[in-house]
């Protein structure tokens with residue numbers, strides 16, 4: 001039984017909370033890296049050897065950002081798989097009974113969609129990179145999982161981008177939900193996931 005003595009709110013286990021905040025922190029870093037590296041490599045105006053303006057700057061920093069994005073994306077995938085396995089075997093604390101069932105239902109739907117995208121988006125990024133033969137990460141060649149096909153690569157990158165954008169919208173909804181619980185309903189749902197609170201086992 002994981003619930004605290006003073007407030008009678010069922011909280012997530014320390015392990016579940018650790019997974020949650022590691023994944024959240026890494027996603028907060030991963031998305032801006034992805035957006036900025038694509039801007040830098042494809043949109044930002046630089047100059048070529050002749051001093052003429054060109055779109056896209058492919059220098060050491062752009063390369064490092066791409067390598068970092070791929071590495072961090074794989075770390076996120078790995079953590080989410082562990083977290084999902086933990087979630088499916090250990091379950092979650094019972095829902096706050098003061099919250100109307102419809103709201104709890106929407107919350108759960110958003111959580112499962114988050115899991116779905118946290119798995120599908122990095123796999124999509126990897127598969128697209130495999131099709132494009134772009135799996136050099138900091139000079140290390142990661143294994144390809146497909147034949148080379150640049151057209152497929154472009155298409156799967158489109159899906160990766162779309163998935164990432166849906167993920168961003170879900171994260172905003174999720175954070176909006178947390179704020180709604182904390183500031184408007186003034187219930188204890190956010191406390192369930194805060195890092196500090198120790199459950200009384």
Ligand code: HEM
Nearest residue numbers: 031034035038070073074076121122125126129157161164
């Ligand atoms: C949860 C994990 C991930 C998230 C949230 C994420 C998010 C993003 C975002 C927001 C972009 C920018 C999209 C755009 O503006 O076009 C992007 C692009 C990209 N991502 Fe990821 N990504 C993840 C994992 C991965 C992984 C694992 C790989 C490869 C191993 C990868 C490879 C790429 C590449 C190569 C691009 C650039 C595509 C292009 O040049 O159009 N991503 N990603």
Ligand code: HEM
Nearest residue numbers: 024027087092107111114115171174175178189190192193
């Ligand atoms: C400021 C940022 C965030 C806050 C305040 C927050 C807060 C919370 C809270 C309070 C819960 C438990 C809800 C409940 O008990 O019903 C939760 C669950 C969850 N959060 Fe977050 N979260 C944040 C960011 C994120 C991010 C960035 C992700 C992933 C991209 C994420 C993914 C999840 C998932 C998948 C669950 C479901 C946990 C489970 O039952 O397995 N969260 N979050």
